[in-house]
Amino acid sequence: MSEAWAKLRQQPWIWSFIAMIAVWLATIAFTRGQGSGEILTAALSFATFTIIIGLGQMMVITTGPGNVDLSIPATITLAGVVAMKIMDTDNARLLIGIAAALGVSFLVGLFNYGLIRLLRIPPIIATLSSSFLILSTAISYGRGIRIKPPPMLADFATATLLGVPLLAFLVLALSIIIALILKRTSYGRTVLAIGQNPRAARFAGLNVDLARFATYMLSALLAGLCGIVLSGFSGGAALNMGEGFLLASIAVVVIGGTSVAGGRANVPGVWGAALFTYLLDTMLNIFGANAGIRLIMTGLIIIAVITIAGGDRQQR
Amino acid sequence: DTKDKKIALSNNYAGNSWRQSMLKSWDKVTKQAVADGVVAAADPFTTSENQVTEQAAQIQNLILQGYNAIVINAASPDALNGVVKQACDAGITVVSFDGIVTEPCAWRIAVDFKKMGAVQLDYLADKMKDGGNLLEIRGLAGVFVDDAIHKGIEEGVAKHPQFKVVGSVHGDWAQEVAQKAVAGILPSLPEVKAVVTQGGDGYGAAQAFKAAGRPTPLIIMGNRQDELAWWKEQKDANGYETMSVSIAPGVSTLAFWVAQMVLDGKQVPKDLVVPFLRINQADLEKSLETTEKGGVANVEYSKEDAEKVVAGK
Amino acid sequence: MDALVLNRKTLRALLPLFSLAIVLFATFYAQPRTMSYFGLNLMLQYAVPIALATVAQMFVITVNDLDLSIGPFVGLIGCIGATYLHDTPLLGIAALVACIALYAAMAALIYLRNLPSIVVTLGASFVWLGIAVLILPSPGGKASDWLKAIMSLQVPVVPFPIVAALAIAALVHVGLMTSAYGVIMRGTGGNPRAMARAGWSELKTKMAMYALAGVFGVLSGLSLIGLTTSADAHIADRYTLYAIAGVILGGGEFVGGRVSPFGAVLGALTLALAGSFLIFMRISPDWQIGAQGAILIIVLALRAIISTGEARR
Amino acid sequence: MDVSKPAVELTAIAKSFGAVRALSGVDLILEPGECLGLVGHNGAGKSTLMHVLAGTLKADSGSLKIAGEDVSQAFSAAGASAHGIRCVFQELSLCPNLTIAENVRIVHRALKGFGWKAKAHGLIRQKLDEIFPGHGIDVDQEAGDLNIGQRQMAEIARAFTITDEPLRVVILDEPTSSLDAVTAKQLLTFMRQEVARGVSTILISHLLADVLDHCDRIAVMKDGKVVAERRAGQFTRNSLVAAMGTTVEKKNTPAAGSRKAAISAARAVEATPQTAPKAGNLVVHKGEIVGLAGLAGHGQTRMLIQIFDGARKSSALTRVEGKVAFIAGDRQSDGIFNLWSIGENTTVSSLEDLKRGPLIAAEREAEMARDWKERIQIRTPDMNNNILTLSGGNQQKALFARTLGSKADIVLMDDPMRGVDVGTKLEVYDMIRQEAGRGRSFIWYTTEIDELSHCDRAYIFRDGAIVAELGPDELTEDKVLHASFAESA
Numbered sequence A: 001m002s003e004a005w006a007k008l009r010q011q012p013w014i015w016s017f018i019a020m021i022a023v024w025l026a027t028i029a030f031t032r033g034q035g036s037g038e039i040l041t042a043a044l045s046f047a048t049f050t051i052i053i054g055l056g057q058m059m060v061i062t063t064g065p066g067n068v069d070l071s072i073p074a075t076i077t078l079a080g081v082v083a084m085k086i087m088d089t090d091n092a093r094l095l096i097g098i099a100a101a102l103g104v105s106f107l108v109g110l111f112n113y114g115l116i117r118l119l120r121i122p123p124i125i126a127t128l129s130s131s132f133l134i135l136s137t138a139i140s141y142g143r144g145i146r147i148k149p150p151p152m153l154a155d156f157a158t159a160t161l162l163g164v165p166l167l168a169f170l171v172l173a174l175s176i177i178i179a180l181i182l183k184r185t186s187y188g189r190t191v192l193a194i195g196q197n198p199r200a201a202r203f204a205g206l207n208v209d210l211a212r213f214a215t216y217m218l219s220a221l222l223a224g225l226c227g228i229v230l231s232g233f234s235g236g237a238a239l240n241m242g243e244g245f246l247l248a249s250i251a252v253v254v255i256g257g258t259s260v261a262g263g264r265a266n267v268p269g270v271w272g273a274a275l276f277t278y279l280l281d282t283m284l285n286i287f288g289a290n291a292g293i294r295l296i297m298t299g300l301i302i303i304a305v306i307t308i309a310g311g312d313r314q315q316r
Numbered sequence B: 001d002t003k004d005k006k007i008a009l010s011n012n013y014a015g016n017s018w019r020q021s022m023l024k025s026w027d028k029v030t031k032q033a034v035a036d037g038v039v040a041a042a043d044p045f046t047t048s049e050n051q052v053t054e055q056a057a058q059i060q061n062l063i064l065q066g067y068n069a070i071v072i073n074a075a076s077p078d079a080l081n082g083v084v085k086q087a088c089d090a091g092i093t094v095v096s097f098d099g100i101v102t103e104p105c106a107w108r109i110a111v112d113f114k115k116m117g118a119v120q121l122d123y124l125a126d127k128m129k130d131g132g133n134l135l136e137i138r139g140l141a142g143v144f145v146d147d148a149i150h151k152g153i154e155e156g157v158a159k160h161p162q163f164k165v166v167g168s169v170h171g172d173w174a175q176e177v178a179q180k181a182v183a184g185i186l187p188s189l190p191e192v193k194a195v196v197t198q199g200g201d202g203y204g205a206a207q208a209f210k211a212a213g214r215p216t217p218l219i220i221m222g223n224r225q226d227e228l229a230w231w232k233e234q235k236d237a238n239g240y241e242t243m244s245v246s247i248a249p250g251v252s253t254l255a256f257w258v259a260q261m262v263l264d265g266k267q268v269p270k271d272l273v274v275p276f277l278r279i280n281q282a283d284l285e286k287s288l289e290t291t292e293k294g295g296v297a298n299v300e301y302s303k304e305d306a307e308k309v310v311a312g313k
Numbered sequence C: 001m002d003a004l005v006l007n008r009k010t011l012r013a014l015l016p017l018f019s020l021a022i023v024l025f026a027t028f029y030a031q032p033r034t035m036s037y038f039g040l041n042l043m044l045q046y047a048v049p050i051a052l053a054t055v056a057q058m059f060v061i062t063v064n065d066l067d068l069s070i071g072p073f074v075g076l077i078g079c080i081g082a083t084y085l086h087d088t089p090l091l092g093i094a095a096l097v098a099c100i101a102l103y104a105a106m107a108a109l110i111y112l113r114n115l116p117s118i119v120v121t122l123g124a125s126f127v128w129l130g131i132a133v134l135i136l137p138s139p140g141g142k143a144s145d146w147l148k149a150i151m152s153l154q155v156p157v158v159p160f161p162i163v164a165a166l167a168i169a170a171l172v173h174v175g176l177m178t179s180a181y182g183v184i185m186r187g188t189g190g191n192p193r194a195m196a197r198a199g200w201s202e203l204k205t206k207m208a209m210y211a212l213a214g215v216f217g218v219l220s221g222l223s224l225i226g227l228t229t230s231a232d233a234h235i236a237d238r239y240t241l242y243a244i245a246g247v248i249l250g251g252g253e254f255v256g257g258r259v260s261p262f263g264a265v266l267g268a269l270t271l272a273l274a275g276s277f278l279i280f281m282r283i284s285p286d287w288q289i290g291a292q293g294a295i296l297i298i299v300l301a302l303r304a305i306i307s308t309g310e311a312r313r
Numbered sequence D: 001m002d003v004s005k006p007a008v009e010l011t012a013i014a015k016s017f018g019a020v021r022a023l024s025g026v027d028l029i030l031e032p033g034e035c036l037g038l039v040g041h042n043g044a045g046k047s048t049l050m051h052v053l054a055g056t057l058k059a060d061s062g063s064l065k066i067a068g069e070d071v072s073q074a075f076s077a078a079g080a081s082a083h084g085i086r087c088v089f090q091e092l093s094l095c096p097n098l099t100i101a102e103n104v105r106i107v108h109r110a111l112k113g114f115g116w117k118a119k120a121h122g123l124i125r126q127k128l129d130e131i132f133p134g135h136g137i138d139v140d141q142e143a144g145d146l147n148i149g150q151r152q153m154a155e156i157a158r159a160f161t162i163t164d165e166p167l168r169v170v171i172l173d174e175p176t177s178s179l180d181a182v183t184a185k186q187l188l189t190f191m192r193q194e195v196a197r198g199v200s201t202i203l204i205s206h207l208l209a210d211v212l213d214h215c216d217r218i219a220v221m222k223d224g225k226v227v228a229e230r231r232a233g234q235f236t237r238n239s240l241v242a243a244m245g246t247t248v249e250k251k252n253t254p255a256a257g258s259r260k261a262a263i264s265a266a267r268a269v270e271a272t273p274q275t276a277p278k279a280g281n282l283v284v285h286k287g288e289i290v291g292l293a294g295l296a297g298h299g300q301t302r303m304l305i306q307i308f309d310g311a312r313k314s315s316a317l318t319r320v321e322g323k324v325a326f327i328a329g330d331r332q333s334d335g336i337f338n339l340w341s342i343g344e345n346t347t348v349s350s351l352e353d354l355k356r357g358p359l360i361a362a363e364r365e366a367e368m369a370r371d372w373k374e375r376i377q378i379r380t381p382d383m384n385n386n387i388l389t390l391s392g393g394n395q396q397k398a399l400f401a402r403t404l405g406s407k408a409d410i411v412l413m414d415d416p417m418r419g420v421d422v423g424t425k426l427e428v429y430d431m432i433r434q435e436a437g438r439g440r441s442f443i444w445y446t447t448e449i450d451e452l453s454h455c456d457r458a459y460i461f462r463d464g465a466i467v468a469e470l471g472p473d474e475l476t477e478d479k480v481l482h483a484s485f486a487e488s489a
């Protein structure tokens, strides 16, 4: 038992799960058990969106210091707007809409990487700049009009299976695939290697450029995917639909134990952290404290979790 | 005579349908005015983020550009006072609307946000004699509009003590955020009779109730077309009743005319109040018809309408 | 060969200056009225607090960390400045000192527990915002007159913002780039293990750098409300990203202790000016936001052109 | 300073890293004004012992006396420096973002106030001129812009600068690993002068000749203990090697004829240095071992990188037939992945070959790691341990395993024997010859002229150009040095 625990506590993701469970227990203690299951269901359905983009952001952050994709929120918006406008509430146009939305996400990824590689703009600023352009594209294309998703998409996005959102299962599958890619493919190893030492990665014969390209593409495509399903889930695309996801995408990655300095990624941690941040928000809402206190508590709890977890990490 | 006067719109946010509607109304009405030779120019300017400093810098640049009047939807009521004063000192007419500024030299076209909160409770008190539990969806913490509407709701609750706010979440005026927050708090709440909002979050709230398998309470709507359409659907299916209240984005055009009148040398009181746009059960179909699909219920002002408002009629 | 390397190095050091010059001339070209004492003063005023925040960020980047909380921190300082500092100066000063101490404490926590600075400062950003919302639930407060007086200082010949920016850059340059202790600070970013082997405490260095970041955050917040005359919890949310962009634009690097105070300040000015330039360009409102991105890209692309072929580790 | 007392007295020093016992009770004495040589296989504990002495690692037990004063309690890096102990660490410790002059300030607390920079300048420039005349280092350059040899020179010079703190003991851990023969000689000569002035030095090196010729006394470490300690004159090369526990050296230079048969006529590489396209070019045949020599920093690494890049994207100046692999000499910045295990570091260049279906097979990966641990004798209890738990020389072995284990046809070696012990070197030389016999080509930059004897031919570099080509019979120290200094044609 104690040995299992000793092994478990070495895992960087364990702390986000412990935090999540602690927050959940505190919440249901407050409500005297009322709604304990429903809260978890809600957490799962909302956390999936954060997890989708978190996985992309995780890959980007893993490629090393300075790498972060700030264009995710704008890409979510653009993909959502494009999908909804092309689908135009018509089930028959579902696939074209998805293809178009993923197509523009592809272009976003290409553009981001072009800025980073060809113009050698530091990723953080390249993606910030491109996010402005992407948002403008969404504004000028969508005109701020909110179109409902086709019923099939809406049903799919809100469907549940055995009380668990269908999307959560799919995102679980996606997570397993990404974890496998990271551990067991040369692309994944290359990403981890670049994050530790890009020069050494080049000399070890790894294809550094291709891996970085693929990573920014992956992040953009996952953001696009999130845009599509989120529009389906929440009844349409809006220009501000991505706003909450900027800090969230970074937060779930780093709270989940992925190294900010690159070279170490953690898929289960993204789940733990996404659920934790959602439940934390819910807990503070349910406690009914005023906004200032809620914000302070949010910050302090994040710092507390990372502090408890941090001592066991080898590197920052 | 204002035919060689130039007016600018200083806007600080474009990321939601209300603001897009506002810009569209501005575009429609001022293009016509320019074509008619009423003014020489009426250019809209938007900053990328809802930030005081960016808007302040923007206004300073507008001063340099030599506009005769600047119409402002301000990011903060006090924090732009410095630059508004600079504009006034440079002889520029400043008209603020929706997000008004407190600097005395500027004109203010205010919406009584507090009342917007209070009427929701009055409506509910009328509808539900026994009162009940309420869920409040607020906006972005620390912003003036959020505070004002919230105070209105608090006052309303004090006036109608049969109501009790059992839960309050910040939806940051974004549907996804609101839906997320409501879904989270809902399982912990007792039966909710009604949801009071700040506009635009009604549809998201309805979705969250549906997803949680709870009976749909009375949700106050915020004039968006998707909300009205949902309301209509419910009304047709089960006679659902509610009201909808928000500010018409076309208030930007009122501000435009006010600026034009001031430039024209007309006497215009510094403080004007515009009524918010309220849609009742009976007006639903009509409003839905006139509202663009995916847009916001709107009222645009003609010069005559504006003169009526100024005259206090 | 050596001369070539040197040239390229000098070029890179001058890059921020080039970027600024290009944006400045583009602005002059688009709106000749800006080419005056009054014009520059107006246009660059709001760059001063951004420059200070950028310098604060630079201190943290020097020791290989990243501060995601500087924006909300500046907002918090603004709120303290417009309330306590104005009403009860002693309490205000104590609060500001406490804020700086909290920054240093953050560094201690990050070092002692070997934590990623991004997460800790992300958490701290919520804390700062929360305290700010508690102090000022809705925008308001009043900046002290002396703050307003400083920020509207009229300096002969050269506009005050330029003088202030250069003074800030020079001061920091002397402290960080030429003083004997500056070497220790930068060395800690370059090779913390080597510094430890030479017997320097990384803990103390980090705390000192964060405390300095706190000091410049305080200066930024105070100068900001000196301009806006009142405060708002969200007044500086965007500063976090601006400050990072400014440091990078100024030639700083995320890891390895390579930073440039002059570069950072010039970077901040460039960012502020780029916004103005756009306003003079009369772009359609849809694309005004995107144009800001385009400007950033163009300015940074210059870096690529100048530093092509440079294979640095 | 009390001359009668030993400068340093280490008694029963023990230190463990988790399960690894790096030092198990070391006793060592360093007299004032003597030069002590410290040798031992990779991972014997030499560097760890020096870290204890420099105050950068705390021993688990044992006592440490400096000039008779017991400092075992509360000893630190700052304390060591106050007692006049300086250390040039094996893994260099300059700050790459600071200029050389600024790097001097870091070790001298006294350099502050007005004019500190000028003082630092003067100090380091004078010391560099004194130790390495004609060094060509600009002390206003950032350390990161220097090549590894220059960085090593700057760090050595820095250790000998004096301000207010005394200079009693200088520890040199593999100081010549990145220096060419000429600079290494300069350093050793200077070290003798300092010793004559009363400074005690500890010299750690795998070049036994250097130790035998320049030290007064030699201590041999093995598996965390000092196993032999005598006056230098009482050791011969062979007895020293025997004391280190390595099997006695075989005669290893092959008969020229035996290698010739293995070299095919087909060309594997043809390249002209970008820096001097007119001067001469380099040709490597399949199965050939070609050396690159000359003074350090004259473009050999650049040539290797050019060939490396040429394999992926051929250019007018570079033609490469086959896959290439690169063994870094500057292992910290070009070689190791420091979050990964030894195993992961070893297999990273062979991932495509370890796949089963679309995924890398974990057991095949583990097998390759195990296999190479045996073949190249990596000293570790477990290949799943982090790479940084290895001693410097063993890290280098992992890099060898990475490259030799890959499918590359052409192996580029950037002075790869830095810090590798004698025994291992011999094994690796053998391995290289075997691999060449199987048709692999090796291009081998080395700063050790002795190593050229394992090459079939060598090119001498000067100022980025190829100035001479030496055949197998011409690879003597004289001829190489002569060619290195000769004016380019």
Ligand SMILES: Nc1ncnc2c1ncn2[C@@H]1O[C@H](COP(=O)(O)OP(=O)(O)OP(=O)(O)O)[C@@H](O)[C@H]1O
Residues within 6 Å of the ligand: D017, D018, D020, D021, D022, D040, D041, D042, D043, D044, D045, D046, D047, D048, D049, D090, D379, D388, D389, D390, D391, D392, D393, D394, D419, D421
């Ligand atoms: N930080 C560490 N963590 C774990 N083990 C370590 C660490 N540093 C050294 N060791 C282990 O301690 C032992 C002694 O290492 P040390 O670096 O002192 O050897 P060395 O004699 O200097 O070898 P080399 O000649 O290769 O430099 C080795 O087995 C090494 O793996």
Ligand SMILES: Nc1ncnc2c1ncn2[C@@H]1O[C@H](COP(=O)(O)OP(=O)(O)OP(=O)(O)O)[C@@H](O)[C@H]1O
Residues within 6 Å of the ligand: C311, D146, D147, D148, D149, D150, D295, D296, D297, D298, D299, D300, D301, D302, D303, D305, D415
């Ligand atoms: N194209 C390149 N990409 C990356 N690094 C390079 C490149 N060219 C040179 N370098 C690095 O720059 C440094 C100086 O190179 P240079 O060719 O002058 O020295 P060198 O003779 O190969 O060095 P040394 O003899 O010390 O190994 C080397 O450390 C090398 O690794």
Ligand SMILES: [Mg+2]
Residues within 6 Å of the ligand: D046, D047, D048, D090, D173, D391, D392, D393
């Ligand atoms: Mg060693």
Ligand SMILES: [Mg+2]
Residues within 6 Å of the ligand: D297, D300, D301, D302, D414, D415, D445
């Ligand atoms: Mg080299």
